[in-house]
Amino acid sequence: MQVRFLSDAQLEQVHQASLEVLQRAGVTVPHPEVLRRCADHGAAVDWATQRVRLPAELVTWALGVCGKQFTIYGRDPQRVARFGQGCRNYNSIAGEASWLEQLGAPRRYASLADVASAARLGDALDGLTVVGAMADPQELPVGGRCVAVFAELLRHTTKPVTFWYHDRASARWLNELMIAVRGSRAAAAAQPLAYPFLEPISPLRLPFDGLDLLFETARLNLPVPIGPMAQMGFSAPATVAGTLVQENAEILAGLVCTQLIQPGLPVCYGGICHAFDMRTTQLIFSGPEQAIFGVALTQMGKHYGLPVYINVGLTDAKRPDAQAGLEVGITLALGAAAGADIFGHLGISGVDQAASLDLLVLQDEAIGYVESLLRETTFDAATLAVDEIVAAAGGSGTFIEREHTVQHFRRELWFPRLLDREYYQAWLDAGASSLERRCVDRRASLLHSHQPPPLDPALDAELTRLVVAARTECG
Numbered sequence: 001m002q003v004r005f006l007s008d009a010q011l012e013q014v015h016q017a018s019l020e021v022l023q024r025a026g027v028t029v030p031h032p033e034v035l036r037r038c039a040d041h042g043a044a045v046d047w048a049t050q051r052v053r054l055p056a057e058l059v060t061w062a063l064g065v066c067g068k069q070f071t072i073y074g075r076d077p078q079r080v081a082r083f084g085q086g087c088r089n090y091n092s093i094a095g096e097a098s099w100l101e102q103l104g105a106p107r108r109y110a111s112l113a114d115v116a117s118a119a120r121l122g123d124a125l126d127g128l129t130v131v132g133a134m135a136d137p138q139e140l141p142v143g144g145r146c147v148a149v150f151a152e153l154l155r156h157t158t159k160p161v162t163f164w165y166h167d168r169a170s171a172r173w174l175n176e177l178m179i180a181v182r183g184s185r186a187a188a189a190a191q192p193l194a195y196p197f198l199e200p201i202s203p204l205r206l207p208f209d210g211l212d213l214l215f216e217t218a219r220l221n222l223p224v225p226i227g228p229m230a231q232m233g234f235s236a237p238a239t240v241a242g243t244l245v246q247e248n249a250e251i252l253a254g255l256v257c258t259q260l261i262q263p264g265l266p267v268c269y270g271g272i273c274h275a276f277d278m279r280t281t282q283l284i285f286s287g288p289e290q291a292i293f294g295v296a297l298t299q300m301g302k303h304y305g306l307p308v309y310i311n312v313g314l315t316d317a318k319r320p321d322a323q324a325g326l327e328v329g330i331t332l333a334l335g336a337a338a339g340a341d342i343f344g345h346l347g348i349s350g351v352d353q354a355a356s357l358d359l360l361v362l363q364d365e366a367i368g369y370v371e372s373l374l375r376e377t378t379f380d381a382a383t384l385a386v387d388e389i390v391a392a393a394g395g396s397g398t399f400i401e402r403e404h405t406v407q408h409f410r411r412e413l414w415f416p417r418l419l420d421r422e423y424y425q426a427w428l429d430a431g432a433s434s435l436e437r438r439c440v441d442r443r444a445s446l447l448h449s450h451q452p453p454p455l456d457p458a459l460d461a462e463l464t465r466l467v468v469a470a471r472t473e474c475g
Contacts, residue, residue: 018249026053037260067266076158083307091130093345098354110135119156124450127367143474171216173470200228200250202235218262226254227270234276271297272311286327294335320362372414
């Protein structure tokens, strides 16, 4: 099953229009070393304005040399997320400043303790492939914050992780944590634990720190997802086609810069643009436009042969209610059916309003539904079941008691953990619970019962030492 929004001719239209934008308008690159490398590779550089006009040949070169497949590994190397290899991956949000402890209650600032809770829950949820920090701890100095967050993730999940990188200085310490976990620099490069996220600033500007820290992460050959969050009608044109062109141009500009820093660096095409709501004056996480963007940008990324990251499975709702279920389910199903490699960032209440573990539990249920929807169906003599149909038609007229049913129903049916399929009286007798209530209860149950394997005490002590050293230097 695969869905499409753009025809082959339209894919080429978007590509050519993006190249024209990069040649005529260019992109702002506020980084002297990257500017110099752009100039050395034939780009027209205005040093006064830091504006770079990228020739089509340079974009074509970058698309040709970049890494198009990679894997990130958990603390347990058996737990992996594979990109560009025909796999689907799901991740929770890398970090939010606010935290929603209780649905419908006031928010509070996120803390490092919340990172531990998010990591333990993410470790327990079967649908999540990559565990995000979900919290951006506000009690920690920003300089070394990401180092402490990374260490806390390593303590509380054995899956691959994601969090927000800050700058080049802290990236050096993050490298040291990876080396400590793996035992050597070569092993840390061979089995990366996480990746930095390069987010161009719409329209057509790259961030200094986002580029600068790549000089450090490239030392371990860490992959780089490139994802601008262009907003249709605000920081991008007020048309779907125009937003696709600008988003694609910004991704291509980021891709060129990554390859100028280190040719062959693996990348992921991050089509995470959104529409802007002219009524509420904030972006829209999960309108029908988001499903269109998810499908169309998956097509663009795959057109270039790249793994793709899209923002689907999100919701504008503030709690796991009917709106959340509708928005999460539709956008996630279409994005997954389009063939993207990873979907996120899950666990956000509304449009970056706060992190919510209860919403993450709902989204995990949706992942199970979508994965079952996209499963391969077997067609052979046993599953076509001609003999069974003939036997039942000439006998009891039912299949419920047959051995064939016993052998196959567990493979052919998806069994939800949260969705209600009970008879009315059974549901009533059990307390007439809502889906929201069941999400809350499952979150509480998993946090109470699930404990990932602990770190070796010597490694735990070394991570603590590195976090303190990073805070002293960067904080």
